[in-house]
Amino acid sequence: RWLVPMIAQTRHLRVPDWVEPCDKFLFRHIGPDPAEIQTMLRTCSFEDLDDMIAKAVPEDIRLRRTPHLDEPLTESEVLERLKQLGSRNQVFRSYIGMGYYGTLTPTAIKRNVLENPGWYTPYTPYQAEIAQGRMESLLNFQTMIQDLTSLPIANASLLDEATAGAEALSMCFSAHNHKRKMFLLDSRCHPQTEALVYTRAKYIGAKVIKQSWENFEFTSDVCGCLVQYPDTHGEIHNIDELVAKAHDAGALVACATDLLALTVMRSPGEFGADIAVGSAQRFGVPLGYGGPHAAFMSCTEKLIRRLPGRLIGVTRDTHGNRAYRLSLQTRENHIRRERATSNICTAQALLANMAAMYAVFHGPQGLKNIANRVHYMTSALADSIADCGHAVNNDYFFDTIKVTPVGLTQDHIMSRAHNLGINLRQYDDGDVGISLDETVTTSDLRDVMSIFTESGIMEDEDANARLSNLPRRRLGELERTSSFLTHPIFNKYHSETELMRYCKHLENKDISLVHSMIPLGSCTMKLNAATEMQPVTWPEFANIHPFAPPSQAQGFIELFEELARDLCAVTGYDAVSLQPNSGAQGEIAGMLAIRGYLESKGEGHRDVCLIPESAHGTNPATATMCGMRVAKVRVTKQGDIDMDHLREQCEKHKNNLAAIMITYPSTYGVFDESVREICETVHGYGAQVYLDGANMNAQMMLCRPGDYGSDVSHLNLHKTFCIPHGGGGPGMGPIGVKSHLAPFLPGHVMTAEGHKFRQVSASPYGSSLIMPISWSYIRMMGAEGLRMSSAVAILNANYMAHRLKDYYEVAFRGKRGCVAHEFIVSFAPFKKYGITCTDVAKRLQDYGFHSPTVSWPVPDSLMIEPTESESKDELDRYVDALIQIRHEIQEVMDGKYPQDDNVIVNAPHPQTFVLAEEWTRPYSREKAAYPVAFLKEGKTWPGCGRVDDAFGDKNLMCSCPPMDSYDA
Amino acid sequence: RWLVPMIAQTRHLRVPDWVEPCDKFLFRHIGPDPAEIQTMLRTCSFEDLDDMIAKAVPEDIRLRRTPHLDEPLTESEVLERLKQLGSRNQVFRSYIGMGYYGTLTPTAIKRNVLENPGWYTPYTPYQAEIAQGRMESLLNFQTMIQDLTSLPIANASLLDEATAGAEALSMCFSAHNHKRKMFLLDSRCHPQTEALVYTRAKYIGAKVIKQSWENFEFTSDVCGCLVQYPDTHGEIHNIDELVAKAHDAGALVACATDLLALTVMRSPGEFGADIAVGSAQRFGVPLGYGGPHAAFMSCTEKLIRRLPGRLIGVTRDTHGNRAYRLSLQTRENHIRRERATSNICTAQALLANMAAMYAVFHGPQGLKNIANRVHYMTSALADSIADCGHAVNNDYFFDTIKVTPVGLTQDHIMSRAHNLGINLRQYDDGDVGISLDETVTTSDLRDVMSIFTESGIMEDEDANARLSNLPRRRLGELERTSSFLTHPIFNKYHSETELMRYCKHLENKDISLVHSMIPLGSCTMKLNAATEMQPVTWPEFANIHPFAPPSQAQGFIELFEELARDLCAVTGYDAVSLQPNSGAQGEIAGMLAIRGYLESKGEGHRDVCLIPESAHGTNPATATMCGMRVAKVRVTKQGDIDMDHLREQCEKHKNNLAAIMITYPSTYGVFDESVREICETVHGYGAQVYLDGANMNAQMMLCRPGDYGSDVSHLNLHKTFCIPHGGGGPGMGPIGVKSHLAPFLPGHVMTAEGHKFRQVSASPYGSSLIMPISWSYIRMMGAEGLRMSSAVAILNANYMAHRLKDYYEVAFRGKRGCVAHEFIVSFAPFKKYGITCTDVAKRLQDYGFHSPTVSWPVPDSLMIEPTESESKDELDRYVDALIQIRHEIQEVMDGKYPQDDNVIVNAPHPQTFVLAEEWTRPYSREKAAYPVAFLKEGKTWPGCGRVDDAFGDKNLMCSCPPMDSYDA
């Protein structure tokens, strides 16, 4: 009954059948075609999709009527509409600075990385053996950060410079076990960084003192400080004295800094700073109206175990060969939970890779050339402006100056700039800030100079005269003398041919969605369609500064409004904030909204957050970071909330109960029947419901959190809404809220409505540049298309579960026997034969597949989420592989192969191993490498043997290994 | 002395050093950096580049002064300039038809094929084992053409529909051994096809009779006919009677047709036609102001050995597994020479692959849906126009109608259309033609309808009313009933995920420039830079109809003028025609110019063309096609023209001598010292010099054909000027001429200057869309940069030759011991040990390398052309591989391995073979697979064992093999 109407309804209704456009997106996005859907329904004994939905989604929350969205657009229509929106953006030359700079993305990097699904579709490199390529690149990123900041450890990206500043605070605070409460925030940091530091401090119980460090007295109460270098006004200070004072008092020094400046300026590490943070945006990553960009953090050896985010390390594999891996994985928040000091998960891997490739391409000398050019231009500009009689307030600077106009008003200057299509920084004190960058040509420079002349004009001759002599260097005593990026990797790939081959060489080592399905439970690795990705590299979206006047971003803003409206329709919420740039940031924004709301009702004392023990690690981590006490709620064997325990806990904490954080469908992949009751119960105690939206892909147009009782959710746009995972980011985690929470959504310090204590990202709309992806997906699918997405996601999961059930134990099902959009397969029964689910995950690599999620949320299990974009053929291929592995397990159980020497425990089998002269395994090379026939048509090989985690953690090495170790 | 000034000179001189832009292209294009250049110079005992040039390039032709080009632009500047040029193009909706239609390129194909260097940089698949991916795709193309035309054989593309029409004439003519002279050209073919048929006929001695077939009497003088179906005016005719009449008279029937129409209309093969031709453009390939697009040709079994162009076939490899290959390779023109009836080499592989992927994505039903929609829309339009009182002249039609306006003038209609941004076809007889296509939306349709109403307005309501009922079908008795594209390949990949994986799966089977250098002599496989490629997919260049008014293509035209001007500066010629869309077409255009010139002087009887025996096969083939008699000139052992023999031949043919065709530097890779003398000698006999420009990469700004005596040359823009090879096309072969030949350059039937007997391509500017690539290259390099390109190309060749000389015999060198930009290594000495140069070519695949050119122009040799884009590291890697192979040869010579069972003769070794259970070779698997260490870091494997050519030619199979043969 339902499938046919569902498909019929997803047609454009505005034209008769025969003029229907032929490039409709629906069945390009959805893997199985209508006939396959019928077959799969039959296999699973569902009458039709309606019947399946009725069995999967609890009656009392199921939507009766599909909420309204605009009629779907075809692929060509959506591109046309995006072009229209883009044309409403105005691309000015932005010399506003504040952590965001124009940059020239080398087209070879744009084409071979940013526009290449081989780079943008892979997952976070948890499965090290099939992620060696991108880990090499992330290691390049870490090495680049370490070298430029002169600190020995750097992670593989944070979300943005401002959150990195907040993470620095947390590090200082936790390094002193939360005992030293005071934190010095130098008054010359970027305002958005300030805002996030304040926000973070408020709830963890730190006290921020904002003033200039020169006048600050370090006491034993002070855990650390954050200083910007060059500072937000462009001035550069020698911080030797700061470091000495801080260290004398036992406090840590964090330094927010600029990578390009560091190629010519003394580095934080050389001053003795303990921590450096900043953004790698200007290394080839487009402005994008605020993001996504990779932020970085580096630190001393001592602080390594407090470093948030992901850290790539060098280890060896079982054959003793060098291999890369995520180091110290036990630090990942899903382990630390309420002991976590950061909740970061999704980071900015793709952008970190772009920035690293930019450094690889330019090399140390190339980067220095760029920096020197920018510096000389800024120096020439400063002289010209001073010669016009204005006051340039900087003694020493790199690329930024702050000018007090004389004889001209600030308004006058801003309007001249505007007429030339130039944005400058407008200070409240009447000053004007100018930050130059690598895009500046001599004619750009002349234009900027002309703004400050009396007449507003500068003749070419005058400009040329000003450029005819080498300007003064203005770095004073802070010239960098140390070398950096001396590793061969940064000194080889300077021709485009070499760079292209390097990009492709790394790409081809890894498994991404271009090879095979990646059914990672809780991650929703669906199609990232080429059409959705187009606008990401259109200049009209890519080249806008986040603090450009909104009048220049009307296309973006219209798109944001439509996206927010549509997300409300999908979730049943009343308002959406697009600011959080990851799910984890969304969680913070959501919890802050709850806290703000409770405070506004005079219930600021409520600080207990109930969290089921099956929750994702970010949930307790977030609650803790938001100053909440976490109380666990037990779950049943089915993964449902234990209602008795819930009531018990509510009762116990009734005076202080602030919220519950639940995930729906549960992390066990089941639609809990009692979700409404849970919400009502918690509301009954005056508390709020935070519903983790990671599993929205099971619910679109089937049921809505806002309808069945939730107050707030984040939505991982990089899961349900098609933003590619990028090998570990970018992501977007906007939050939806019911109307009572709307006043407590994040504001931004640079906007009128800015509320400085609830800002969660550096830029007002987070990662604006990737929002068109989700917008396009929704606009092309329409309401019925989204419903179809979720329905087929559920069908695909049930079909796989059905086919696997005779071979494995499918651990959890809903009341009527259905799983949701993902399901858990238990491998516990095989443990006694020496085979773990990790072994199976590795063996899947030999089949050319990425493993499902391993041992989360249930130990000794794999959690499989196929998504709607996978065709029946691909599901069958994956199932066949798992069944074949079951046979391989059986052979071990039957004693045919030893428990410690068989294809599973020895997996994965890299090429070099199966081709070695000597072969001593009890099975053949062919059995190791080609367990199924399709592999002979083209196999994606693991890049190394199984990585040795223990060795890696014991022998931590987190930068590019010396070159001789590359020789085989 | 020279290197330093050369590098200095290539800098922008207009700004002082410190403001030099940092994104200069020069050393991104050129592989070795200045330090490596010094090292290589030293290795080769050159003092500096000057010294090398002095030794390589004969004194008497060497330029003393670098000709002027504009100062080089940086990458960002060139993109900005291209944006400006693009903004001068106006993208109208073009319903002009005539073989060119709007199309929706699926973005997944655009991104994963057209914008992917993995697809656009490979070479023609001569090395079958590392080209299985793209051959599978080309086989899909052939199968698609065979199915849609219902003819059993189809080639893997021709240059454009008009040249395909001319090829059809040649086939009919040669099928009757040139004895039947008459050829019926139905009067309703596209005018550009007509023009090319006339041109071709004139010089091969065929006589074209243009009239409608209905009134034509087939006599025994008639070799064949060409009819267009649907015809150029949109009418569709049942050609049963034509076929019967022609066949009765022993004549062949060729049918120019439309692929989209054939999804719903009876096919040429079903009528009994012998040959079908047409364009695959509307299957997802952008209009591009004329090209590049893939044309096709299919035919009956009987005609297979006359089919021009490349034909992919299915064979088996040495292990008995299925494998693809170029079938009937002996047909390739370098073998047929003066017996050739076609000179086609470079075809349109990349565009054929796009069209094939379009069919794979849509599948038969999807294509039919598109066709039906277009058809119904055209029908509704015809009714609407007729209802307005105009005469629609078509009884039966698919997507095109011809309208005689009533009550409105043609001018009036054209101007209304223009105001709406619509192009229609303007007939000389006052009629208006309209061809709809898949891009047409209901509002487009309303706009077109409105043009024909009295008021020029059509209200939405009226338009909707017209669309509310299903229009009549207008195919009459010509509805297609047979099925097509039933092969599983066309019925599997309909979701974007599946399509993307299929594209990547095929890409990853093959070797392209993204993997390693491809030093193919005479092919110049240099960098195809991402910046150069950007505009190819910008809509402002991609979406313009070739017959749109020039006022809409001002950006293109400006770019063409600059490109032509710059090519003149590089070659020393006075005028350039950009029309020829391959080198071979350029040769025809050049020879026709010579013939035209001679005729204009009353020397039309001159018809002897001297061609050295070392010439590329296209040279004699072209001369023959242009009605010339070929007289061979001997070459010395050095590959130089034998001057005595030249004089002898001149003398012998002195009354009829028309031209000489020479290649410079010679096909042996040597700068012949006597080139000036050759030119003078030939001129002395009143004949012209055609200099094949394939080797221009050795000469840029070092010496110029126009200076040392040549009258005309083609330039392969896909060699020297950076257009990617696309796996066998697209290419561009513009010709440069001295001023006396300028009046005889190609015209175009659709333009004022049209000269119908010298048109060589379907569209006025050939493959306009790829011209920005060459333009960008020249604009970014500047004069000194081009000089540097050629100099480093020569240095790289000399460096490799130097390193190899102790291991192999480098066969030819110039007078002063230098090779030019390529060189020949002889493998003859190893033949007696059972090892041929083919074996070495295959063994190189095991090293992850594409072989150099095999046994051309000298048997038992490899011709190596590294180009300037390869870094010293890469040259060394390649040389090391060749040296290692020399050691492997030595092992056989020393008897360590049998002559018939060693790593070389058994090469290549595919994965499945080295991993088989059983291993019976006298060497290890590791020796087979990993002869050098770098392969362990990531090896590109051959896709199969050595292909069995004999088996393939004996068991010809040129469509997708049945699916069961896919199971391993």
Ligand SMILES: Cc1ncc(COP(=O)(O)O)c(C=O)c1O
């Ligand atoms: C249930 C759940 N909540 C929260 C998150 C965190 O989202 P993000 O990685 O975007 O920060 C995840 C990520 O996998 C998740 O699965």
Ligand SMILES: Cc1ncc(COP(=O)(O)O)c(C=O)c1O
């Ligand atoms: C010397 C020479 N002449 C002519 C040609 C023909 O050029 P095209 O393949 O563009 O038709 C080639 C192609 O390889 C060549 O090497």
Ligand SMILES: O=C([O-])O
């Ligand atoms: O980052 C995740 O925990 O998936």
